[in-house]
Amino acid sequence: xxxxxxxxxxxxxxxxxxxxxxxxxxxxxxxxxxxxxxxxxxxxxxxxxxxxxxxxxxxxxxxxxxxxxxxxxxxxxxxxxxxxxxxxxxxxxxxxxxxxxxxxxxxxxxxxxxxxxxxxxxxxxxxxxxxxxxxxxxxxxxxxxxxxxxxxxxxxxxxxxxxxxxxxxxxxxxxxxxxxxxxxxxxxxxxxxxxxxxxxxxxxxxxxxxxxxxxxxxxxxxxxxxxxxxxxxxxxxxxxxxxxxxxxxxxxxxxxxxxxxxxxxxxxxxxxxxxxxxxxxxxxxxxxxxxxxxxxxxxxxxxxxxxxxxxxxxxxxxxxxxxxxxxxxxxxxxxxxxxxxxxxxxxxxxxxxxxxxxxxxxxxxxxxxxxxxxxxxxxxxxxxxxxxxxxxxxxxxxxxxxxxxxxxxxxxxxxxxxxxxxxxxxx
Ligand SMILES: NC(=O)c1ccc[n+]([C@@H]2O[C@H](COP(=O)([O-])OP(=O)(O)OC[C@H]3O[C@@H](n4cnc5c(N)ncnc54)[C@H](O)[C@@H]3O)[C@@H](O)[C@H]2O)c1
Numbered sequence: 001x002x003x004x005x006x007x008x009x010x011x012x013x014x015x016x017x018x019x020x021x022x023x024x025x026x027x028x029x030x031x032x033x034x035x036x037x038x039x040x041x042x043x044x045x046x047x048x049x050x051x052x053x054x055x056x057x058x059x060x061x062x063x064x065x066x067x068x069x070x071x072x073x074x075x076x077x078x079x080x081x082x083x084x085x086x087x088x089x090x091x092x093x094x095x096x097x098x099x100x101x102x103x104x105x106x107x108x109x110x111x112x113x114x115x116x117x118x119x120x121x122x123x124x125x126x127x128x129x130x131x132x133x134x135x136x137x138x139x140x141x142x143x144x145x146x147x148x149x150x151x152x153x154x155x156x157x158x159x160x161x162x163x164x165x166x167x168x169x170x171x172x173x174x175x176x177x178x179x180x181x182x183x184x185x186x187x188x189x190x191x192x193x194x195x196x197x198x199x200x201x202x203x204x205x206x207x208x209x210x211x212x213x214x215x216x217x218x219x220x221x222x223x224x225x226x227x228x229x230x231x232x233x234x235x236x237x238x239x240x241x242x243x244x245x246x247x248x249x250x251x252x253x254x255x256x257x258x259x260x261x262x263x264x265x266x267x268x269x270x271x272x273x274x275x276x277x278x279x280x281x282x283x284x285x286x287x288x289x290x291x292x293x294x295x296x297x298x299x300x301x302x303x304x305x306x307x308x309x310x311x312x313x314x315x316x317x318x319x320x321x322x323x324x325x326x327x328x329x330x331x332x333x334x335x336x337x338x339x340x341x342x343x344x345x346x347x348x349x350x351x352x353x354x355x356x357x358x359x360x361x362x363x364x365x366x367x368x369x370x371x372x373x374x375x376x377x378x379x380x381x382x383x384x385x386x387x388x389x390x391x392x393x394x395x396x397x398x399x400x401x402x403x404x405x406x407x408x409x410x411x412x413x414x415x416x417x418x419x420x421x422x423x424x425x426x427x
Contacts, residue, residue: 007047009088012095050079108133149328171276173203182260194235218379
């Protein structure tokens with residue numbers, strides 16, 4: 001019998017491809033696939049890459065010779081369309097944040113399973129469209145939030161699920177990226193963008209997934225003047241506030257501060273900190289305090305990070321001698337591949353629909369469970385957009401009587417409906 005195979009397509013081959021997708025595909029190739037008693041051995045091979053110029057795909061082909069199977073490279077304006085005409089089973093979309101929707105829609109419309117980088121999309125209308133297509137075509141539509149697989153965040157959620165930490169009251173999260181990120185790698189697409197959508201979204205999802213509740217309102221401000229002009233549309237840093245309400249009527253407020261203009265020699269290369277306060281406890285997490293500080297003359301902090309996150313994605317010599325690259329950033333992609341292998345090869349064809357429904361219920365990665373996160377992102381983008389247009393400090397209310405997302409302007413009775421459907425169907 002032929003070994004079942006999942007053939008993968010990739011749209012966008014930038015930093016995140018190199019950090020997580022590349023090692024996943026190399027490992028799946030080296031190990032001959034994934035094994036699970038429900039689907040047996042299933043090969044997973046990278047079959048095609050769509051990119052704008054083909055240059056990065058070519059560079060990857062050279063660097064990965066022998067490490068992945070032969071793959072096709074499609075370049076130019078219709079690269080994604082060409083990739084979708086080939087016989088791929090699923091496609092990973094890792095283009096810049098504001099270019100996910102178009103590619104994701106084409107993937108689903110072609111009846112291929114979809115794995116999309118965070119933030120899934122920037123508006124609820126787009127999310128509705130993708131969800132509709134996924135249902136219509138009978139395929140999975142999943143999003144990567146790898147911080148949910150961070151062992152520290154899993155422990156936080158375990159203590160919440162087990163009611164050891166009781167009722168979150170408030171909290172803060174910060175994530176600071178170095179200037180080299182906004183000024184280098186991202187320079188091509190950064191105009192008009194903000195670090196909130198790029199990285200606050202990790203914590204929006206963490207809060208939404210870990211504590212549940214109903215998102216009530218979103219406010220946001222930020223600073224400009226380093227990445228672009230002080231009166232321009234590109235943000236250096238943002239401060240987002242979300243208010244949630246829980247089943248017992250009590251509320252919690254969360255502040256998420258992000259930046260991509262932190263000095264490059266700051267010891268916390270990607271500085272991450274969270275604090276959540278509960279009725280009966282406090283959870284503190286700090287990327288540098290949990291981790292490693294390593295100095296090597298002539299190397300740190302530029303060539304090698306001083307504070308490395310060996311849980312996310314690290315290269316290691318294993319105690320048994322093998323070289324490896326592993327961590328939760330790679331695990332999250334493997335998890336998706338296993339879920340997909342279960343849907344397609346985990347039993348009889350007649351039970352495929354029930355397997356598909358079972359995997360769709362996994363709320364950590366399903367697009368159907370991404371509504372409040374997308375609502376927060378859409379609200380933040382709208383508030384920052386009004387700020388640029390001369391009206392700072394707007395607030396967005398969720399499931400307001402006038403609509404699902406309603407922008408309220410300071411000093412004005414005018415209400416602007418950003419999304420007319422309900423964010424939470426139950427209300
Ligand atoms: N999970 C994480 O922690 C994490 C970390 C970094 C980035 N990301 C996400 O991954 C995505 C990509 O980020 P990145 O850091 O790799 O950015 P990047 O700038 O390094 O790479 C983006 C890639 O997309 C390509 N691209 C741009 N427009 C395209 C289009 N229309 N069609 C096809 N390819 C196109 C670019 O040429 C480049 O190869 C973003 O959505 C980002 O939020 C996630």
